[in-house]
Amino acid sequence: MTTASPAVSARRGATLGWLRRLLTPKIAIIVVVAGLIGYLALVPLYYLIWGTFFDANGFTLGGFARAYGDPRVGDMIGNSLWFAVGAAVLSLCVGTALAYLNVRTDVPFKGLFFAASIIPLIIPGILYTIAWIFLASPDIGLLNKLIEPIFGPAFFDIFTVWGMVWVEGLHLSPIVFLLMVAAFRSMDPSLEESALMSGASRWQVFRRVTVPLTRPAIVAAVLVMVVRSLESFEVPALLGLQNGIYVFTSRIYFVLRSYPPDLAAAGALAVGLLVFALIGVAISNLVGRSGKTYQTVTGKGFRPRPMELGKWRPVMGAVIVLYFFFTVVGPLLVLLYTSLLKFYQAPSGEAFASMTFDNYRQLFDMSDAMTALKNSLVLGLGSATLVMILMAVGAWIVVRSRIPGRQLVDHLSFVPLVIPGLVLGLALSFVYLRSPIPIYGTIFILLIAYCTRYMPYGMRYAVTSMHQISAELEESAQVSGASWWQTFRRVLLPLLSPGLLAGWIYILVVSFRELSSSILLYSPGNEVLSILIFEQYENGQFTVLAALGVVMVLTLAVLVVIAYKLGAKVGLRQD
Amino acid sequence: MLRINNLVKTFDGERRRRRDSKTPSAQEARVFAVNDVSFTVENGQLFTLLGPSGCGKTTTLRSIAGLERPDSGSIEVADRVLFSADEGQKQVNVPANERGLGMVFQSYAIWPHMSVFDNVAFPLQVRKRGERLGRKEISERVMRVLETMELGHLAERQATKLSGGQQQRLALARALVIEPPLLLLDEPLSNLDAKLRESLRYELKRVQRELGITSVYVTHDQVEALALSNAIAVMRNGSVVQLGRPRDIYENPNCRFVAEFIGTSNFLTGNVVAKDGDRYTVNTIDGRLALDSAMTLPLGTDVIVSVRPEAVEVSTTSRAGEVPNEWKGTVLTRAYLGDSLDHVVGVGKHELRTRGNPSTSIEPGTEVYLRMDPAKLVLVPVD
Numbered sequence: 042m043t044t045a046s047p048a049v050s051a052r053r054g055a056t057l058g059w060l061r062r063l064l065t066p067k068i069a070i071i072v073v074v075a076g077l078i079g080y081l082a083l084v085p086l087y088y089l090i091w092g093t094f095f096d097a098n099g100f101t102l103g104g105f106a107r108a109y110g111d112p113r114v115g116d117m118i119g120n121s122l123w124f125a126v127g128a129a130v131l132s133l134c135v136g137t138a139l140a141y142l143n144v145r146t147d148v149p150f151k152g153l154f155f156a157a158s159i160i161p162l163i164i165p166g167i168l169y170t171i172a173w174i175f176l177a178s179p180d181i182g183l184l185n186k187l188i189e190p191i192f193g194p195a196f197f198d199i200f201t202v203w204g205m206v207w208v209e210g211l212h213l214s215p216i217v218f219l220l221m222v223a224a225f226r227s228m229d230p231s232l233e234e235s236a237l238m239s240g241a242s243r244w245q246v247f248r249r250v251t252v253p254l255t256r257p258a259i260v261a262a263v264l265v266m267v268v269r270s271l272e273s274f275e276v277p278a279l280l281g282l283q284n285g286i287y288v289f290t291s292r293i294y295f296v297l298r299s300y301p302p303d304l305a306a307a308g309a310l311a312v313g314l315l316v317f318a319l320i321g322v323a324i325s326n327l328v329g330r331s332g333k334t335y336q337t338v339t340g341k342g343f344r345p346r347p348m349e350l351g352k353w354r355p356v357m358g359a360v361i362v363l364y365f366f367f368t369v370v371g372p373l374l375v376l377l378y379t380s381l382l383k384f385y386q387a388p389s390g391e392a393f394a395s396m397t398f399d400n401y402r403q404l405f406d407m408s409d410a411m412t413a414l415k416n417s418l419v420l421g422l423g424s425a426t427l428v429m430i431l432m433a434v435g436a437w438i439v440v441r442s443r444i445p446g447r448q449l450v451d452h453l454s455f456v457p458l459v460i461p462g463l464v465l466g467l468a469l470s471f472v473y474l475r476s477p478i479p480i481y482g483t484i485f486i487l488l489i490a491y492c493t494r495y496m497p498y499g500m501r502y503a504v505t506s507m508h509q510i511s512a513e514l515e516e517s518a519q520v521s522g523a524s525w526w527q528t529f530r531r532v533l534l535p536l537l538s539p540g541l542l543a544g545w546i547y548i549l550v551v552s553f554r555e556l557s558s559s560i561l562l563y564s565p566g567n568e569v570l571s572i573l574i575f576e577q578y579e580n581g582q583f584t585v586l587a588a589l590g591v592v593m594v595l596t597l598a599v600l601v602v603i604a605y606k607l608g609a610k611v612g613l614r615q616d
Numbered sequence: 617m618l619r620i621n622n623l624v625k626t627f628d629g630e631r632r633r634r635r636d637s638k639t640p641s642a643q644e645a646r647v648f649a650v651n652d653v654s655f656t657v658e659n660g661q662l663f664t665l666l667g668p669s670g671c672g673k674t675t676t677l678r679s680i681a682g683l684e685r686p687d688s689g690s691i692e693v694a695d696r697v698l699f700s701a702d703e704g705q706k707q708v709n710v711p712a713n714e715r716g717l718g719m720v721f722q723s724y725a726i727w728p729h730m731s732v733f734d735n736v737a738f739p740l741q742v743r744k745r746g747e748r749l750g751r752k753e754i755s756e757r758v759m760r761v762l763e764t765m766e767l768g769h770l771a772e773r774q775a776t777k778l779s780g781g782q783q784q785r786l787a788l789a790r791a792l793v794i795e796p797p798l799l800l801l802d803e804p805l806s807n808l809d810a811k812l813r814e815s816l817r818y819e820l821k822r823v824q825r826e827l828g829i830t831s832v833y834v835t836h837d838q839v840e841a842l843a844l845s846n847a848i849a850v851m852r853n854g855s856v857v858q859l860g861r862p863r864d865i866y867e868n869p870n871c872r873f874v875a876e877f878i879g880t881s882n883f884l885t886g887n888v889v890a891k892d893g894d895r896y897t898v899n900t901i902d903g904r905l906a907l908d909s910a911m912t913l914p915l916g917t918d919v920i921v922s923v924r925p926e927a928v929e930v931s932t933t934s935r936a937g938e939v940p941n942e943w944k945g946t947v948l949t950r951a952y953l954g955d956s957l958d959h960v961v962g963v964g965k966h967e968l969r970t971r972g973n974p975s976t977s978i979e980p981g982t983e984v985y986l987r988m989d990p991a992k993l994v995l996v997p998v999d
């Protein structure tokens with residue numbers, strides 16, 4: 042015994058030492074962050090599957106039978122695909138064309154582009170949809186009234202699949218625009234110029250050089266747009282349900298809102314939607330892989346000579362102005378107009394004469410509205426901050442660490458990208474209805490939902506800016522004697538901050554207007570802004586809703602401006 | 617001072633694996649970035665790792681810095697073991713931030729969000745609490761180093777606002793501020809234009825000599841290596857092929873690779889036909905050559921004779937009989953290089969490049985005599 046004890050204690054000492062070496066702040070932080078990412082990504086999915094396939098009696102396919110036994114299910118799947126692909130194609134064509142015009146040609150009104158690409162981002166989808174109802178509904182649409190003398194009544198009908206494609210496609214086009222502007226900017230123009238010198242026409246250059254080189258960006262854009270349209274809730278709910286046009290999301294909502302709610306059937310539909318989203322991702326991955334990725338980014342600040350449009354210049358200018366009108370001016374004006382009316386009516390001398398601020402006054406007296414504004418603010422700021430902090434560390438793990446399995450962290454953080462918001466809402470309600478922690482019915486469950494939904498975007502922003510920082514900047518800090526934490530805080534974070542701030546603003550904006558997860562998770566009396574607007578639309582309170590919408594857009598605009606101003610001030614002296 | 621023994625570092629051939637994953641052996645394909653490298657650097661010396669791109673210089677340097685973990689071998693600085701992974705010995709791997717070395721990166725790695733002063737102060741500010749200097753002391757030391765580098769007047773400037781040469785000196789200042797026992801430099805001049813490179817090369821040498829700091833310098837530029845170093849290790853495919861003083865390496869390359877890599881050279885293949893002490897006679901296709909070499913090679917050995925262009929004298933008159941190694945040829949082209957003039961002379965089937973004083977310029981087409989000093993010809997074994 043006595044002879045054995047030194048060996049045992051030596052071994053125990055070694056184990057302790059080993060443990061102590063493992064318990065550095067670096068490792069603790071990494072483990073916590075990786076664990077949280079995994080938790081947020083996987084737990085809802087697990088409970089969704091569990092809630093769909095298991096009931097009190099064990100395994101069952103009853104939910105599936107009820108969900109897919111309905112004879113209209115074929116129509117629903119058809120509509121979903123038609124809607125998603127249509128909207129993706131529309132947004133891709135519009136966005137790519139505009140990006141090319143902006144980056145590579147001497148098109149006029151370049152200033153409008155960025156307004157047209159940023160402003161729709163801060164008009165929540167629900168307001169955008171409602172604005173288009175005001176513009177193009179067959180009964181009350183202003184555009185219909187405007188062209189009635191020429192084309193007869195109800196020329197446009199927004200309550201069709203084409204109407205849904207139009208609204209969703211236009212609303213998504215700025216995102217494609219931003220993605221493609223980045224892609225065109227980062228492409229070395231000498232690649233195109235040398236094709237021109239070889240005798241290719243402009244069109245041939247575009248088709249043979251520009252498109253293949255930007256294919257990774259195009260494929261990425263298609264993926265994001267199809268998935269975004271598949272999971273879009275507000276457009277199908279507001280435009281489709283009117284005429285009984287169902288897609289996956291609106292069907293799930295319908296099933297959950299009927300009495301009694303059939304959770305398993307909703308889960309089965311959610312699983313179906315998830316499968317479609319996954320197929321979309323798989324296809325675009327296949328396409329993306331078959332085309333090689335090229336390193337076209339040289340990092341040199343080149344200023345390509347813009348292509349001259351010649352006699353097409355005025356035409357293109359008119360197209361830009363039209364686009365700006367459709368995506369920005371029209372929707373905003375119609376909201377503003379409606380918010381000043383006593384009751385909804387077509388513009389006329391009488392209507393303008395009767396305008397008042399009553400709707401706004403009414404908002405201040407509505408405790409619901411104030412609570413909702415506060416909730417949305419808290420949730421937007423909270424989720425943006427939490428996500429960016431987590432993802433800064435996450436991106437370091439993925440890009441810089443040599444930890445085995447680091448790619449897993451990357452993949453996990455991207456899982457929510459394919460989980461539609463409504464499905465996530467459903468899944469989280471499965472989780473926290475059962476959870477002993479009293480989160481269900483508070484705004485914390487919304488915070489968790491937003492953090493999960495926007496984790497992929499946060500990760501993308503953080504990873505992109507991490508890639509832009511040369512590893513040598515970090516290594517030189519290490520060689521200078523800085524510990525991991527010192528390096529992270531004093532070198533990486535400041536250098537990452539422009540990217541992190543951009544991600545923070547993006548998440549702030551999208552959480553502020555989030556509807557599709559919230560609609561299954563909010564508790565009455567504790568709404569967020571988008572939910573309140575949805576409820577008011579269902580109650581037909583168009584004028585109050587418009588006023589609330591204007592307040593919402595203004596709040597977002599102010600937040601974004603403040604954030605940019607702060608960003609410009611706080612040491613982002615970048616050149 | 618610095619002692620490196622049997623250093624090996626491999627990387628997975630990651631990119632290759634993904635491309636042809638069908639072949640199972642490709643999975644084990646590892647790139648030997650550094651393959652059994654050993655050398656020592658004496659106190660105060662500037663030691664250069666020289667070689668073509670991809671030969672493992674950076675990997676060796678990064679292993680010394682602690683930024684790469686070698687597979688095996690050992691690294692010691694000033695009798696302190698920084699790394700050791702040889703079997704049967706204690707495993708040591710001091711993290712980069714505890715090695716206390718100075719390093720200048722190829723990209724300089726100047727932190728763009730800090731001022732010039734803050735960049736240099738950083739290594740002092742991140743020291744462990746107990747060893748940290750006071751604010752005043754830090755500021756004094758930073759200013760002293762900045763003055764040495766002639767950057768004192770730019771202390772408050774944003775680091776990104778410096779010119780290339782100033783950034784380079786800033787990187788050096790940052791590496792020197794902790795007064796490290798060893799300074800590591802990875803192609804520190806390669807991002808500068810030719811003029812600036814030359815002036816900074818002498819500046820670097822001056823600072824290194826004044827501070828007497830032991831340095832390991834990585835470059836692919838032989839001129840730089842010859843001008844700066846006390847000793848050079850020529851690397852190829854992860855191994856050191858020749859190690860010696862600059863003059864040895866230039867004048868007595870031990871293989872064709874070194875002779876080719878350092879300076880320009882003509883290579884004549886031949887065969888030893890006679891030997892008298894150090895004086896060899898080699899038969900080449902175009903004629904006989906007499907030359908001196910300390911190597912011992914039996915008669916009949918295949919050899920390569922390396923002829924530096926400046927070792928060939930071109931003349932229109934013959935001195936046959938008076939001096940050895942006179943060949944006849946025809947001038948093919950000539951090139952004026954400012955401080956010298958090259959002739960390319962056809963001899964038999966071969967062409968020989970010669971270099972001489974610009975005052976001797978001969979029309980192409982002229983018959984000339986080439987004379988080669990036996991002491992300046994180098995015998996290189998066939999690899």
Ligand SMILES: Nc1ncnc2c1ncn2[C@@H]1O[C@H](COP(=O)(O)OP(=O)(O)O)[C@@H](O)[C@H]1O
Pocket residue numbers: 627628630647648649667668669670671672673674675676
């Ligand atoms: N992180 C890495 N992963 C895989 N291979 C690497 C890595 N770093 C270097 N290599 C390979 O190791 C070899 C030596 O590289 P390096 O030391 O950078 O060469 P040098 O600095 O002499 O140009 C090269 O073949 C290079 O491709």
Ligand SMILES: [Mg+2]
Pocket residue numbers: 670673674675
């Ligand atoms: Mg290198």
